[in-house]
Amino acid sequence: MIGMDWDHCQVVKDSLTGVRPVDNKALESLEVLADRLNHLQKMDSRFAGISFSPMADQMSAQARALAVG
Numbered sequence: 001m002i003g004m005d006w007d008h009c010q011v012v013k014d015s016l017t018g019v020r021p022v023d024n025k026a027l028e029s030l031e032v033l034a035d036r037l038n039h040l041q042k043m044d045s046r047f048a049g050i051s052f053s054p055m056a057d058q059m060s061a062q063a064r065a066l067a068v069g
Helices: 002-016 024-043 054-068
Strands: none
Touching: 002 024, 002 054, 024 054
16 A cells, blocks of 8 residues: 555656656556545644645646646
8 A cells, every 4th residue: 555655756756757648547646645644634733734736736736727728
């Protein structure tokens, strides 16, 4: 399980730094990580202050805009 989490983190990091394109795999990885963070925040208030970087938020917003438009 930790290996799979690391893969999602690596894909998102590489997409944000330009090592790999922002493609469906990157967006799916970001969504998986967002779901897991949301789950942690619901389980324990100590995670409430944790959020994604502005760059990751922007990548997510662009993906939502493409899905809508």
